[in-house]
Amino acid sequence: MKNLKNSGIEWLGEIPEHWEMVKIKYIANYKKGKNPKKYSDIPNENIYLTMEFLRKKHKKILYIEDTSDLIKVSENDILLLWDGANAGEFVLAQDGYLASTMAVINFKDIEKKYAKHFLVLIEQELRKQTNGMGIPHVNGDFFENLFFAYPPLKEQEQIANFLDEKCEKIQNFIEKKEKLLSLLQEQKQALINETITKGLDKNVKLKNSGIEWLGEIPEHWEVRKLKMLFSFGNGLNITKADFISFGIPCISYGEIHSKYPCRLDLSVHKLPFVSETYLNDKPQSLLSKGDFVFADTSEDIEGSGNFTCIQSNIPLFAGYHTIILRPKTQIYSLYFSFLFDSIFVRNQIREKVWGVKVFSITKSILKEVQCFIPPLKEQEQIANFLDKKCEKIDSLITKIKKQIELIKEYKTTLINEAVCGRINLNKG
Structure with a gap:
C-alpha cells in the first residue's frame, strides 16, 4: 500500500x-x-x-x-x-x-x-x-x-480501467433492477388508468364520453372541466432564502417533484418553514386538508402535472412555483389524487405545457383539463380499491429502490477509494 x-x-x-x-x-x-x-x-x-x-x-x-x-x-x-x-x-x-x-x-x-x-x-x-x-x-x-x-498519468489510466470494469458490473445490476422497477410502475399505472376510467362494475352500461382520446365511460358519470370543480390560487412568491428554522411548514415545487408526490401528510412528512407573518400577509396561500398543489414548472415532460394532495389539518403554505386547487364542491380527494395521476389527465397537461429550459404549467392550462366524475360514494369505493392494490405494488417498488440505493452507495464508496489512491489495484 x-x-x-x-x-x-x-x-x-x-x-x-x-x-x-x-x-x-x-x-x-x-x-x-x-x-x-x-x-x-x-x-x-x-x-x-x-x-x-x-x-x-x-x-x-x-x-x-x-x-x-x-x-x-x-x-x-x-x-x-x-x-x-x-x-x-x-x-x-x-x-x-x-x-x-x-x-x-x-x-x-x-x-x-x-x-x-x-x-x-x-x-x-x-x-x-x-x-x-x-x-x-x-x-x-x-x-x-x-x-x-x-496522480501521474499512468496511475490515472490504471484507476480508470479498474473502475470501468467494476462500474460496468454494478451498472448491469442496476439496469436489471430498474427494468423490474419500470415494469412494476407500468403495472401500477395501467391499473390506475383502467379503474379510473371504467370503475369497478364490469357490467355497467357505458356511454360515449364525448372526448375522442378517452372513449367510453360509465353511463352515470359526468365529464367536467377542472374550473367547474376547483378554485385556483398561487403559492408564496419566495425563494430558498426565505426559509427559516421554525415557523409554518411550506411545500414548494421541489418537494412535490422529488419527495412527496400525490400525497402530503405533515404528521409524517417534513418540510422547511417560513415566517408566521405570512399568516397575515398571504392568507390566500395557506392550505387546508383536501387541497391540491401542482408544481408549475418541470425540467422534463414527464414531470409536467406533478402534484400533491394535503392529507392533514396542520397549517402549511404553498411555496414558490406552485398552483393551488381548492375544491368548490364536495369531492373525495383520494379519488382525484388517482385521477390526476392517470395518463388521461397527464396527457392533457403535457400537450399544452411550454418552455425550452423548463416545462411550464399555467392556471389556464389546468382550468381546461377535463375530468370524469362518478357519484361521491363511487369515488370513495374506487379510491379505496386502488389504494389497497397500489400499496402492495408500492411496497415492492420501495424494496427495489432500496436495493438500487445501496448498490449506488457502494459504487460511490468504491470510486472514492479508487480515485484517491486508497485501493491496491494489483489485488483488485
Whole structure:
C-alpha cells in the first residue's frame, strides 16, 4: 500500500504522498451551451442536446437549422448540468449542440475516463452549493475552485480501467433492477388508468364520453372541466432564502417533484418553514386538508402535472412555483389524487405545457383539463380499491429502490477509494 498524506480537503481524505492537489480552474475550462435561433422536428445531423434528451427522459428530438454561435460537443464529452433541479450533475454527451442549461468541461493533461470518475466526488460537493431564485444553478466560481486529485498519468489510466470494469458490473445490476422497477410502475399505472376510467362494475352500461382520446365511460358519470370543480390560487412568491428554522411548514415545487408526490401528510412528512407573518400577509396561500398543489414548472415532460394532495389539518403554505386547487364542491380527494395521476389527465397537461429550459404549467392550462366524475360514494369505493392494490405494488417498488440505493452507495464508496489512491489495484 502506498504511503498516504492528508489531502487538506475534508471530503476527500487521504491521498498517496506523490500525488498533487490542483484546483479545477488550472486543469480544465468550461463552455456553456446556448439557445438556438431556430430548431425544428425535421431530422438533420444537428441534434439539440437537452438535459431531458441526454437523461433519456424526453423522447422528442429537436434539430437545429442554424448552428452559428452554438457549442458543438462529441460523444462522451463530459457535460455539467448547469440549471434545474439536477444542477451540479455530470453526464456524458452525444454528438450534437449543447443547450444553454449545460456546460461542456474540457480537461488538460488528464485522462478523460479518470476525470469522469473523480467528478462523481466533485458532484456531491457541487450540488450542495447550487443557488438561484427558484430554479437552482451551478455556482461557477465554486466549481472552478474545487480541488482535483492529480496522480501521474499512468496511475490515472490504471484507476480508470479498474473502475470501468467494476462500474460496468454494478451498472448491469442496476439496469436489471430498474427494468423490474419500470415494469412494476407500468403495472401500477395501467391499473390506475383502467379503474379510473371504467370503475369497478364490469357490467355497467357505458356511454360515449364525448372526448375522442378517452372513449367510453360509465353511463352515470359526468365529464367536467377542472374550473367547474376547483378554485385556483398561487403559492408564496419566495425563494430558498426565505426559509427559516421554525415557523409554518411550506411545500414548494421541489418537494412535490422529488419527495412527496400525490400525497402530503405533515404528521409524517417534513418540510422547511417560513415566517408566521405570512399568516397575515398571504392568507390566500395557506392550505387546508383536501387541497391540491401542482408544481408549475418541470425540467422534463414527464414531470409536467406533478402534484400533491394535503392529507392533514396542520397549517402549511404553498411555496414558490406552485398552483393551488381548492375544491368548490364536495369531492373525495383520494379519488382525484388517482385521477390526476392517470395518463388521461397527464396527457392533457403535457400537450399544452411550454418552455425550452423548463416545462411550464399555467392556471389556464389546468382550468381546461377535463375530468370524469362518478357519484361521491363511487369515488370513495374506487379510491379505496386502488389504494389497497397500489400499496402492495408500492411496497415492492420501495424494496427495489432500496436495493438500487445501496448498490449506488457502494459504487460511490468504491470510486472514492479508487480515485484517491486508497485501493491496491494489483489485488483488485
